[in-house]
Amino acid sequence: MHDHLMTVEERRATWGLGAVFSLRMLGMFMVLPVLTTYGMQLQGANETLIGFAIGIYGLAQAIFQIPFGLLSDKVGRTPLIVGGLLIFVAGSVVAALSDSIWGVIFGRGLQGAGAISAAVMALLSDLTREQHRTKAMAFIGVSFGITFAVAMVLGPIITHALGLSALFWGIAIFALSGIVITLTIVPKPSHHLMNRESGIVKDHFWLVLRNSRLLKLNLGIMSLHVLLMSSFVALPIAMEHAGFLRQQQWMVYLVTMTVSFVAVIPFVIYAEKKRQMKRVFVGCVLTLLAAELTLWQAGLHLWVLFAGIQLFFIAFNVMEAILPSLISKEAPVGYKGTAMGIYSTSQFIGVAVGGSFGGWLLQSGGTSMVFIGGACVAMLWFGLSLTMREPPYVSSLRIVLSKTAITQADQLANNIKAQPGVADVVLVVDEMAAYVKVDTKQTSRRDLEQIVASAG
Structure with a gap:
């Protein structure tokens, strides 16, 4: 295997989870250019409530984002992603069936409650090797930008042609497609990776x-x-x-x-x-x-x-x-x-x-x-x-350690710290990993991996 190339499984994980992330984010962005104009036709609508309908999505996301990320450590990434998308679909259907602003507000709140971003990033960590993880996460970031641009154009076109209700039905279909991709294209992880680069450390x-x-x-x-x-x-x-x-x-x-x-x-x-x-x-x-x-x-x-x-x-x-x-x-x-x-x-x-x-x-x-x-x-x-x-x-790097390297943890940490451009290093024995902040123009990942290998 060529370590500098992604495996088929890693490519499927990156493309699949990028698609899931993008399909779901369309639900946040597609309504932005249209809700203040077309939404005023809803029963009971006024400018303040339209603004609340836009904002409540973010409020629900802010409330559930970190708890859902921590929950995925216990129940598994895939079940939480599918469950979150189902909540999102339910919210989209509620909004699609509503002819009042309060129904749309409730539906948008439900959409936001399906907070899966942290679980998606954690699953991506489980399915990619250290040397490719930055690339995979960068792809997710690029897909976010493209999704925003597509949503700005697609939202007004769909709403003008078919109405606000049809827009929410379309958003529900996109989210259902995300579930299909998660279950059929995204690989199933063989193990759960403890990774402080993508996971939350509750105690700190x-x-x-x-x-x-x-x-x-x-x-x-x-x-x-x-x-x-x-x-x-x-x-x-x-x-x-x-x-x-x-x-x-x-x-x-x-x-x-x-x-x-x-x-x-x-x-x-x-x-x-x-x-x-x-x-x-x-x-x-x-x-x-x-x-x-x-x-x-x-x-x-x-x-x-x-x-x-x-x-x-x-x-x-x-x-x-x-x-x-x-x-x-x-x-x-x-x-x-x-x-x-x-x-x-x-x-x-x-x-x-x-x-x-x-x-x-x-x-x-x-x-x-x-x-x-x-x-x-x-x-x-x-x-x-x-x-x-x-x-x-500096860049944040995570380097996997062997059992032999762990037995020499203090010496290994000192050897890594002595390298040019290394700002800090932490060895986490439970994770069998070293976390390093380093200027990669001075010391590359490969240089650090060679130091670790020589200790193991």
């Missing part, structure tokens, strides 16, 4: 939660999704008021998302390869502030609105790409999974706050008030971002 949860550098990043992802959700409460209505019909709005999302995906690449390369993470981060927050101010001043000028949307999506997509990387760099060695769990929960708190906050502002003062509120959030975030320090340019 508070240690990670109060880490000041991680806290700023968690507030960052929360702010980013407050801006996303509140802006999408107002954008469809703002475009309609400017004379751009709701059935045409998918074209704006198609163009702006395509441009932003292309624009992301040089910024991410500059941030990672040139080691300018803080500069790119602060620049993106400033761009988000500029976008909110542009949308606020646009009024009925359609092309100014389009410019604001384009600025927003460029900054948003760059942030979505670099924030997980920053979490990985800043997380204490051996606690990346715990840090990512808190990060994901913060993201969904942002979804909950952004939808509800945006709906309330829209009803109180119209679209301008929503964008003013967004500008205030971006301004506060900009001030916080200036206090950030440049991150350590």
Whole structure:
């Protein structure tokens, strides 16, 4: 076997779980461009309740994300993923059958309660080897971005052609497809892997939660999704008021998302390869502030609105790409999974706050008030971002240890620490693994594996 190549099983796991993750995330994103316009036809609907219907999905996700991840350690990954998708299907059906805003709110809450993201990432860890896990997880990250772009275009097209109810039926079908993929394509793990790179360490949860550098990043992802959700409460209505019909709005999302995906690449390369993470981060927050101010001043000028949307999506997509990387760099060695769990929960708190906050502002003062509120959030975030320090340019690696190597744990840890670029190392005897934070430009994974092999 060539260790530098993925096995057939690893490729099936990566593609299959990427598809499951994407099909489910469509349920979060497809409603964003349409609920504030088409949803107003629902019985009892007003702007505040529409915002709550958008946000309650995130609230349920934030509540259940970490508990479901921990539960998957006990009941198994696959049963929890299938169960979560069934809950999601039930929520979609409830929303599809509802002609009132309260029915849609209840359905959206149920959708969010099927929180499977942590279980999906844990199953991916079970099914991939250490040297391919980063690649596999990067694929999931890319699929997230593509899903967002597809949902922005597909949601308005389906809703205009078939109605809001049909959109929810479509979302239910996508989730059922995810169940089929999980049961037929995704391989069954032969063992449950204890892996702190993707799993949560309960005993040290508070240690990670109060880490000041991680806290700023968690507030960052929360702010980013407050801006996303509140802006999408107002954008469809703002475009309609400017004379751009709701059935045409998918074209704006198609163009702006395509441009932003292309624009992301040089910024991410500059941030990672040139080691300018803080500069790119602060620049993106400033761009988000500029976008909110542009949308606020646009009024009925359609092309100014389009410019604001384009600025927003460029900054948003760059942030979505670099924030997980920053979490990985800043997380204490051996606690990346715990840090990512808190990060994901913060993201969904942002979804909950952004939808509800945006709906309330829209009803109180119209679209301008929503964008003013967004500008205030971006301004506060900009001030916080200036206090950030440049991150350590290190990667988190997990290296499997032999029984012989474990007997020499202290000496092995010292040998690893002595290598250039190694910031920290923790050996976990129960997992037969070493967790290392290292600058891979100075010492590669292969170098560290050779040190481990010489000890075993």
